[in-house]
Amino acid sequence: SAVISQKPSRDICQRGTSLTIQCQVDSQVTMMFWYRQQPGQSLTLIATANQGSEATYESGFVIDKFPISRPNLTFSTLTVSNMSPEDSSIYLCSSTSGEVGDTQYFGPGTRLTVL
Amino acid sequence: GENVEQHPSTLSVQEGDSAVIKCTYSDSASNYFPWYKQELGKRPQLIIDIRSNVGEKKDQRIAVTLNKTAKHFSLHITETQPEDSAVYFCAASRGTGGYNKLIFGAGTRLAVHP
Numbered sequence: 001s002a003v004i005s006q007k008p009s010r011d012i013c014q015r016g017t018s019l020t021i022q023c024q025v026d027s028q029v030t031m032m033f034w035y036r037q038q039p040g041q042s043l044t045l046i047a048t049a050n051q052g053s054e055a056t057y058e059s060g061f062v063i064d065k066f067p068i069s070r071p072n073l074t075f076s077t078l079t080v081s082n083m084s085p086e087d088s089s090i091y092l093c094s095s096t097s098g099e100v101g102d103t104q105y106f107g108p109g110t111r112l113t114v115l
Numbered sequence: 116g117e118n119v120e121q122h123p124s125t126l127s128v129q130e131g132d133s134a135v136i137k138c139t140y141s142d143s144a145s146n147y148f149p150w151y152k153q154e155l156g157k158r159p160q161l162i163i164d165i166r167s168n169v170g171e172k173k174d175q176r177i178a179v180t181l182n183k184t185a186k187h188f189s190l191h192i193t194e195t196q197p198e199d200s201a202v203y204f205c206a207a208s209r210g211t212g213g214y215n216k217l218i219f220g221a222g223t224r225l226a227v228h229p
Contacts, residue, residue, distance in 0.1 A: 031215060042204060043159065043219045059116075092158065096215045103149070104217055106158040 002027055002095050004107035012113045013083055020079045021110045023093035028073035030096065033104070034066070037090040046091075049076045083114045117142040119207050121220025128195050129228055136223045138205035139187040145207040148181060148188045149217070154201045162203075163190070195227045 149164035
């Protein structure tokens, strides 16, 4: 199974600033995903990041607010831009090899608090 | 798009009892159904999954059943233990063409009392 790490593990930020979260996988993977998990809630998919193409965003999420990079098959970043307290949440990345029905593994998450 | 409903939202059982969590999905093209366990402050961990060509799958005390016609699937935990206490999420995915995005249910908070 893939081992996924994220940096930072947590951060406290001021409103109006931006934070970039890094996600590193220990093997090459086709697909990486970014999720948001608000306190006590389920996981909501923000976007799918494939290497070599633009990220695909889910309804309610836009590139200007959550720009994503996927420079290679083991790494991705998510930036939370112009933050407000409503962005306080846990952000998780996940990955899969892309095979049909392949298991999706999650990183440990980044706990973001916006003041 | 896909919608996954999960019930109950909370479940309290005595140690040794069984626990059942149910999910329904809307997209008939979904063909992959994983279950994740999330302990407080931890990442979601896959505990079992089932693909649409199978009706039931078992792994020790955990089993999942799938009814494609009715579009629902269930998680069964037997002989529950206090360490089973966590939030459980079901999810559904089309999983075709390498597009494996997961749509999650709202979660079930399971409490197992000694």
